[in-house]
Amino acid sequence: MTGKTLYDKIWDAHLVHEAEDGSSLLYIDRHLVHEVTSPQAFEGLRMTGRQVRAPEKTIAVPDHNVPTTAGRDKIIENEDSRIQVEALDKNARDFGINYYPVSDVRQGIVHIVGPEQGWTLPGMTVVCGDSHTATHGAFGSLAHGIGTSEVEHVLATQTLIQSKSKNMKVEITGQLRPGVTAKDITLSVIGRTGTAGGTGYVIEYCGEAIRALSMEGRMTVCNMAIEGGARAGLIAPDQTTFDYVKGRPHAPKGAQWEAALDWWKTLYSDDDAHWDKVITIRGEDIAPVVTWGTSPEDVLAITDVVPDPSSFKGGKVDAAKRALDYMGLTAGTPLRDIKIDTVFIGSCTNGRIEDLRAAAAILKGKKIKDGMRAMVVPGSGLVRAQAEEEGLADIFKEAGFEWRLAGCSMCLAMNPDQLAPGERCAATSNRNFEGRQGKGGRTHLMSPAMAAAAAITGHLTDVREMM
Amino acid sequence: MDKFESFSGVAAPMPLVNIDTDMIIPKQFLKTIKRSGLGVNLFAEMRYLDDGSENPDFVLNNAAYRDAEIIVAGDNFGCGSSREHAPWAIKDFGIKCVISTSFADIFFNNCFKNGILPITLPQEQIDVLMKDAEKGSNARLDIDLENQTVTTSEGESFAFEVDPFRKHCLLEGLDDIGLTLEKAAAIDSFEGQASQARPWV
Numbered sequence: 115m116t117g118k119t120l121y122d123k124i125w126d127a128h129l130v131h132e133a134e135d136g137s138s139l140l141y142i143d144r145h146l147v148h149e150v151t152s153p154q155a156f157e158g159l160r161m162t163g164r165q166v167r168a169p170e171k172t173i174a175v176p177d178h179n180v181p182t183t184a185g186r187d188k189i190i191e192n193e194d195s196r197i198q199v200e201a202l203d204k205n206a207r208d209f210g211i212n213y214y215p216v217s218d219v220r221q222g223i224v225h226i227v228g229p230e231q232g233w234t235l236p237g238m239t240v241v242c243g244d245s246h247t248a249t250h251g252a253f254g255s256l257a258h259g260i261g262t263s264e265v266e267h268v269l270a271t272q273t274l275i276q277s278k279s280k281n282m283k284v285e286i287t288g289q290l291r292p293g294v295t296a297k298d299i300t301l302s303v304i305g306r307t308g309t310a311g312g313t314g315y316v317i318e319y320c321g322e323a324i325r326a327l328s329m330e331g332r333m334t335v336c337n338m339a340i341e342g343g344a345r346a347g348l349i350a351p352d353q354t355t356f357d358y359v360k361g362r363p364h365a366p367k368g369a370q371w372e373a374a375l376d377w378w379k380t381l382y383s384d385d386d387a388h389w390d391k392v393i394t395i396r397g398e399d400i401a402p403v404v405t406w407g408t409s410p411e412d413v414l415a416i417t418d419v420v421p422d423p424s425s426f427k428g429g430k431v432d433a434a435k436r437a438l439d440y441m442g443l444t445a446g447t448p449l450r451d452i453k454i455d456t457v458f459i460g461s462c463t464n465g466r467i468e469d470l471r472a473a474a475a476i477l478k479g480k481k482i483k484d485g486m487r488a489m490v491v492p493g494s495g496l497v498r499a500q501a502e503e504e505g506l507a508d509i510f511k512e513a514g515f516e517w518r519l520a521g522c523s524m525c526l527a528m529n530p531d532q533l534a535p536g537e538r539c540a541a542t543s544n545r546n547f548e549g550r551q552g553k554g555g556r557t558h559l560m561s562p563a564m565a566a567a568a569a570i571t572g573h574l575t576d577v578r579e580m581m
Numbered sequence: 582m583d584k585f586e587s588f589s590g591v592a593a594p595m596p597l598v599n600i601d602t603d604m605i606i607p608k609q610f611l612k613t614i615k616r617s618g619l620g621v622n623l624f625a626e627m628r629y630l631d632d633g634s635e636n637p638d639f640v641l642n643n644a645a646y647r648d649a650e651i652i653v654a655g656d657n658f659g660c661g662s663s664r665e666h667a668p669w670a671i672k673d674f675g676i677k678c679v680i681s682t683s684f685a686d687i688f689f690n691n692c693f694k695n696g697i698l699p700i701t702l703p704q705e706q707i708d709v710l711m712k713d714a715e716k717g718s719n720a721r722l723d724i725d726l727e728n729q730t731v732t733t734s735e736g737e738s739f740a741f742e743v744d745p746f747r748k749h750c751l752l753e754g755l756d757d758i759g760l761t762l763e764k765a766a767a768i769d770s771f772e773g774q775a776s777q778a779r780p781w782v
Binding site for chain 1: 596597598599601603604607608609611612613614615616626655656657660661662663664665668683684685686687690691694695704744745746747757758761762764765767768771772775779780781782
């Protein structure tokens with residue numbers, strides 16, 4: 115008998131029912147909820163007279179369209195945003211679920227708050243009406259985004275109807291070179307496999323370079339599994355994971371901690387497990403990268419040039435032409451010559467303390483380019499407080515960055531933080547789609563250190579030259 | 582949910598690859614607490630010019646495709662965000678079926694929850710369907726879920742795969758939550774066992 119992958123083990127431990135046609139009912143340990151994809155689900159419960167089955171396993175926080183400026187706990191000016199946040203306030207109260215309102219220092223991006231508060235633990239199933247739920251896979255939990263109908267399904271039944279995905283292994287061997295980060299790993303993988311390369315799979319990231327990452331870095335890697343098309347990304351838990359989890363408010367304590375640890379230590383892929391697809395990348399071959407186009411697969415090393423659309427195949431030729439037109443770029447231009455006017459550091463991809471430290475290390479004692487609009491949006495109120503305590507906030511402010519309150523902010527620009535048409539942004543977020551950061555806005559994705567470097571020079575920059 | 586019935590409809594060709602959910606329904610339309618009324622905002626940034634008027638170059642603004650009920654799309658349709666507003670907008674516009682070489686996972690799931698049939702076919706067959714769709718309103722595709730076939734206006738027929746459970750739910754217009762609640766005893770029993778095995782959860 116062949117062994118099991120980590121995904122197989124978590125799946126088996128949560129299987130409630132398996133039908134003959136292969137559709138399975140999977141138990142959900144943690145359900146995270148935010149204001150944008152949940153109102154219709156709660157409305158559905160009310161219309162059918164259903165309750166939330168496990169309110170103690172349901173955690174809500176407003177993040178997508180909250181402003182990141184002072185005074186937001188008093189009034190949110192945009193009426194539609196305010197209605198959504200107020201609806202979440204009411205739904206959390208009426209259904210008795212765990213809640214971190216805007217006024218709570220623990221409020222932040224749902225995928226940062228969950229791990230921070232110890233809700234996310236190894237071996238769990240975690241879902242949220244948000245595609246970047248993949249983030250929680252960093253703990254060796256099976257975590258993925260769901261639609262609003264499924265949000266309602268999980269609220270009512272604490273289960274999800276699923277069909278099993280295939281297993282893909284992505285191994286990053288060896289060591290990363292200086293200036294190369296978790297963001298460069300995850301973008302490079304998508305650059306290699308394409309945005310549909312993971313469709314139908316759950317990815318497990320492994321290898322020496324993954325093991326060497328902190329939990330923050332692992333969350334960055336798993337966060338973008340969805341951009342590679344995968345249902346989820348996973349990293350097997352190890353001592354780094356246990357050290358991060360221990361002592362967090364909702365982590366197990368005492369004898370339960372020991373019992374949990376015993377089980378968590380069994381959560382790895384067996385040596386003889388079957389993989390449907392394997393990708394191996396040498397850590398030494400990964401460079402600091404940026405995106406040039408309007409798909410997260412449009413990834414190149416910062417030392418490269420804007421590609422010629424005719425160098426692609428099939429439908430990608432027209433897509434690349436369209437992308438260059440939208441991005442206002444000409445084939446052959448060195449990426450380092452691309453001027454930017456906005457810098458956004460934050461998001462569930464790169465809004466954690468380690469990300470702010472990396473950016474601050476580049477910015478220390480320097481100023482951003484004249485005319486540059488630059489903002490840091492910490493991923494949670496607690497990340498913000500810690501950054502202030504470590505003196506990072508002062509570094510950002512002295513450099514000329516705006517120091518904002520926590521939220522999703524300019525990653526998806528549902529709140530007032532948006533690009534104007536034609537503005538070009540160095541962003542640490544996860545999507546460079548047309549209009550993502552504001553209609554007509556142009557996004558280049560990169561690591562926090564690379565974004566900080568670009569803020570100083572005013573153009574895309576190889577961070578290694580500033581280290 | 583309404584039962585999904587076989588139908589014959591106009592198909593709009595959208596050969597662009599990686600059509601993402603931000604294109605399908607831009608973020609400014611997610612600030613609703615309702616499921617309905619999003620059809621007017623479907624593909625808003627491609628469909629309307631800056632002054633709010635229709636972009637004459639966009640396929641769904643072409644007289645031939647205004648009543649399209651099918652989209653034939655490039656690879657990896659629906660990638661990006663999990664927003665169910667994307668299928669809600671598609672459905673509200675009147676589209677009942679999307680055909681592509683591949684779909685992003687969450688969008689694919691969301692379609693079935695809203696009575697939309699996503700069909701995956703190989704590139705060669707998509708090429709044939711795309712050509713047929715380009716003929717405009719004179720060409721109609723036949724979508725037969727019961728027999729799992731798509732037929733062009735020329736009579737060329739392609740078979741497609743669909744998960745049996747999902748097919749059954751679409752054909753019968755079944756509500757997932759109701760079906761799952763029939764298994765409440767199994768959920769209770771699982772919860773009992775799991776709380777013994779993993780009391781910290």
